[in-house]
Amino acid sequence: MKAYAVSGQGEQPAHIDIDPPEPEPGEVRVRVVAASVNGFDLAVAAGYMGGFFEHRYPVVLGREFAGVVDAVADDVSGIEVGDRVLGVVSKPFLREGAFAEYTTAYADGGLIVAPDVLSDAEAASLAHTGSAALAILSAIDEPEGKTMLIVGATGGVGTLLIQLAAAAGATVIATGRTTLGRELVIELGATHAVDYSDLTTAIREIAPDGVDVAVHLSGDASTFSSLVKNGGLFISPILYSPEMFGDAERVTFVPIAGYPSAEALSTLASLAGSGDLRVIIDRERAFDDIGQAFGEFGHETLGNIVIRIG
Numbered sequence: 001m002k003a004y005a006v007s008g009q010g011e012q013p014a015h016i017d018i019d020p021p022e023p024e025p026g027e028v029r030v031r032v033v034a035a036s037v038n039g040f041d042l043a044v045a046a047g048y049m050g051g052f053f054e055h056r057y058p059v060v061l062g063r064e065f066a067g068v069v070d071a072v073a074d075d076v077s078g079i080e081v082g083d084r085v086l087g088v089v090s091k092p093f094l095r096e097g098a099f100a101e102y103t104t105a106y107a108d109g110g111l112i113v114a115p116d117v118l119s120d121a122e123a124a125s126l127a128h129t130g131s132a133a134l135a136i137l138s139a140i141d142e143p144e145g146k147t148m149l150i151v152g153a154t155g156g157v158g159t160l161l162i163q164l165a166a167a168a169g170a171t172v173i174a175t176g177r178t179t180l181g182r183e184l185v186i187e188l189g190a191t192h193a194v195d196y197s198d199l200t201t202a203i204r205e206i207a208p209d210g211v212d213v214a215v216h217l218s219g220d221a222s223t224f225s226s227l228v229k230n231g232g233l234f235i236s237p238i239l240y241s242p243e244m245f246g247d248a249e250r251v252t253f254v255p256i257a258g259y260p261s262a263e264a265l266s267t268l269a270s271l272a273g274s275g276d277l278r279v280i281i282d283r284e285r286a287f288d289d290i291g292q293a294f295g296e297f298g299h300e301t302l303g304n305i306v307i308r309i310g
Helices: 039-045 127-138 156-167 179-188 196-206 262-274 287-296
Strands: 002-006 014-017 027-036 064-072 084-088 102-106 111-113 147-151 171-175 192-194 211-216 228-236 252-255 281-286 304-308
Touching (some): 064 102, 111 262, 127 156, 147 196, 281 287
Parallel strands (some): 147 211, 171 192, 228 252
16 A cells, blocks of 8 residues: 655655555554644654654554544444544554555544544544644633633644633633734634734733743744743643743643543544534645645644545
């Protein structure tokens, strides 16, 4: 099968041909139709995840996907061949990935039947990003009434988090580099949209004493951690330990992994299926153009970049 993978330590990702994976106990195999580009994928490609995950080469890149179940392990129930699903490749090691014709995922907590109302691109952009957004929100005790700054708000995680946080009663301040980005975050439920290039001035005008919570989805944490009030929260899926954060004595630092769960995927599918949660798609790229998509990621994109595979 065709795949986009890193073949060895220090090597650059490339299109390769490998055998399709076989589902191991508890897993299903999925014929991938679409997969979304995430920051995690770029980190793996750059070699940044070597200290956090075992790499079993070749490591196929890609985390979240939509597709059709192709095979199931003997011990799997509740998911059948032919089911249209969305999910996450979430294993304790890196090997299988979503940027391939086929991938495998855990039947329990790794995927769920996709709502019919979601397009393939939308279904492929919900499980990983949505799990991260839910994990961030769950780290906040009683978000109602709290002021939350989301830096990197126009990406896949941010556009979902804005909606979830606003629905939970938080006052959301969301960054956007462009006019279109700032218009989008307001449309999604943010109370304030601010330009990242002059963040300190904007936040001091809105919240002179600082925000209750800052969510770090992009940029340098040190440039805005001071905008959190004493005793507030600084939540990051990018920084993995307090040693990576320089202000941990003044504010509470919370690293987020965003691993999926059956409960989280069910919640996301229900919200998206009912229309209460919008999945924003910026653009779609062909499988042969994954390298281009990696280069575009985070550069004034709004929502998700999706790779068409099947």
